[in-house]
Amino acid sequence: MLGHGTAILIIPSYINSECIKKGETGIVTWKAKAEKWLAYKDLDKELMKLLLNMDHQSLEDSFYKDLEFGTGGIRGELGPGTNRMNIYTVRRAAKGLAEYICQKGETAKTRGIVIAYDCRRKSEEFALEAAKTAGMLGIKVYLFDELRPTPELSFAVRYLNASAGIVITASHNPPEYNGLKVYGEDGGQITPSAAQKITGFIKRVEDELSIQVMDVNELQNRGLLTFIGEEIDNAYLEKLKTIQLNKHIAREDGNNVKIVFTPLHGTAKNLVCEGLQALGFSKITLVKEQEEPDSEFRTVASPNPEEHSAFKLAIQYGTEIDADILMATDPDADRLGVAVRNGQGKYAILTGNQLGAIMLHYLLTQKKKHGILPENGAVIKTIVTSEIGRAIATDFGIKTIDTLTGFKYIGEKIKEFEETKQHIFQFGYEESYGYLIGDFVRDKDAVQAAVFAAEVAAYYKSKGKTLFDGLHDLYRKYGFYLESLISITLKGKEGAEEISDILKSFRENPPKKVAGIKITIIEDYHIGKRFNVLTGQVENIHLPKSNVLKLYLQDDSWISLRPSGTEPKIKLYFSVKSLSENQSAKLLERLENEVINKIEKIKVKIL
Structure with a gap:
């Protein structure tokens, strides 16, 4: 173990350089921070080892600023430093959120925080650190017993009537990244105003290394920590059934739809497979090489369904069984990518705009057919999402509302609809493979999108068409x-x-x-x-x-x-x-x- 004295003796020479003058802002700041970490006798052993082997440029990048708490939380590369994801920056962010909840009063503390995590490096450890930090301030914590998709965290916040939620994930970033994303009591990503307040509490933390946390056993003994899992899964799956528009299509044609699915080493396997089966789709082939969680994402260059290379194995599987639809979700299961056969018989990967248009048109068509399309319905999309969605919605007499990029803004609008009754939410999407059909979740939900896309594929197959054919029908109609x-x-x-x-x-x-x-x-x-x-x-x-x-x-x-x-x-x-x-x-x-x-x-x- 490295003691206090040892750390000081081997601090790199450029840290203590006397030529650095006090007035040179920036240089003094990052070097002072680095020196403080190197001199901290109880620093995590792994972080200390990494710190001692860093070169000048890496050290500066790690300390030149604090990891910023944006409108969603924090995200960055793993490693030592104030500009990296580690137990100390996680505690700092969690402390800020905990203080924010505390100032709302005892009821908010009792309602508590729900915490979930994905398969990334350190995710489980960071989730526990967040729980221990919040518990230290007397806040009740509900912690998932195993990794779970991000949309299930959003659902769980609403289901448990919690004050807030945290999910440890870096979504589809490379393996060296992780993050902490914060959700409000409505299950949506926190609003900019809430983020600003939380940031204020975070900035009050003068020393991230000295944040106190509570032992897990003590948390449980005091009734401040409850592990959750199966009950939330079952409740979510029940709600998932409500987005199905044509049960007879799944019942009659679901068994004819061949599906290849890959969670890309992430969290979606169980809920997607159980959801598909519950809604009548039984012919599911998993990409075996990618079905289990893996923090290194060894079979892909990037665990992002937006990247065509992520579909390489799924396409091989699809070709072997002549699949109707290939699906891929990102590690935290909030994004869905889909590939289908094109006019040349090869698998083409649909863009987020294309899949969104297909699902939106099917949804509005079927709701109109069944007489459940409200006059004051609204579709929500982001400012960088295709205008074909607006053209489709207008054709059905439905308003389209634009938001800034980020599903948190779509979630905000849904909450606004609930409060004002001005519109009834119908569909929300963004070009980066994020979709929401049922508002029991308030973030993009790849599980919902997967079962809904399967229903749309079954519908077109019953008409002798593929999703690719359906897309081109839309192009011919709307441009x-x-x-x-x-x-x-x-x-x-x-x-x-x-x-x-x-x-x-x-x-x-x-x-x-x-x-x-x-x-x-x-x-x-x-x-x-x-x-x-x-x-x-x-x-x-x-x-x-x-x-x-x-x-x-x-x-x-x-x-x-x-x-x-x-x-x-x-x-x-x-x-x-x-x-x-x-x-x-x-x-x-x-x-x-x-x-x-x-x-x-x-x-x-x-x-």
Whole structure:
């Protein structure tokens, strides 16, 4: 074991350099933090070992800032440091949430926090640390006994009438990441105002290394810790049955639908399989190499169903059994990807926009047929999600409401609907493979999406069609909407500055044309303004401010730029619409190339 004296003796020389003057903000800050951690005699052994072997650049990246508590929580690479995920940064975030609950009073403390975790490195340990931290302040904790999907955590908060929820996950990030996501009492991700208050409590924590936690046995003895599991599973599965619109289709055609499913080493296996079977789908083939949890995600480059390579094994399985639909969920089971046979008989992976459009059209068609489509129904989508959803909803007399990117905003709208009775929620989705059909969950739910997609596949099969055929029926009716997303990864402090400079350049010097087509409208969500380039008219955008820029072209195409809230990336969204698939594909490629070229020129200027 490394003692206090040993740690000081081997602190890297550049930490104690006398040439660093007090007034040099930033340098002093990160070096002082690193020195404090190195000198802490009770520091976790594994973290100390990593710390002592870090080079100058790694050490600076690990301490140059505190891991930021965003509107959803914290997420980052695992390792020592204030800018990394470890037991101390987890305790710090959990302490902030616990203090936030305490200031609401004894009832809020008694209602407690529900905590779930996924299969990632340290997830179970971090979940327990969060429980021990909250318990220290006398807050009741419900902790899942095994890993569970994120949407089940959302459901459990509502089912148990808890004050808040925590899930330890980094969603589809690479293996070296983990995170802590916070949910409010409605089961939705916390609102920006709640996040701001929690952040205030977190900032009051002066020393993350000295946060006190309670022993697990003592927590249980005091009645502050209850392990949960099967009861919540069963209650969730009962609710899952309520999203089925045509029981006879599953009963008559469900056994004819061949499904290949992969949880991509994550948490979705049990609930998806049990849900499919409960709703009448029995021909489920699991991708054996990927069905069990694995924190290293060994069979995929990325455990993200948005990445086509994640479907490689599923496609092999599908080809062998001639499957009708292939499904893949991300590690925490809030995103669903689907592949189906295309016109050439090969498996094509649907985009989030495409699957969303297919499910939305089926849902509205069947509700109208059964006489259960409300006049004041509403579909909720994000500002970077395809406009084909609006076209479909309008065709059925249903309003479409846009939110900022992030399902927390969709959850907020559902809560608003409940309170104001202005609209009745029908469907929510975002282009990044997130869908919600039943509002008993208030976050995107891949389990719901999987069983609903199976029903839609059964419906089309009963008509002698595939989901791909159904998609092209929609294109012929509403227009050939095509979209794409390009993510540029820029890591570390320098990467963050580079992303900021790219957005600044587009704001200060926006292009007048892209692919020869005029820019007509610029929406800057950072300042909440909508500029009509042609008329000079300026309007307010009635959404929370966010670092997003959206450019509309004269032909109704659009481009959007935003930094990722969870990864070191800038995301570029493109959308086009024309009368033919070929025309849309060509235009989309031209838009992508011109924007990428502009960004490359900006990066060269920065360097």
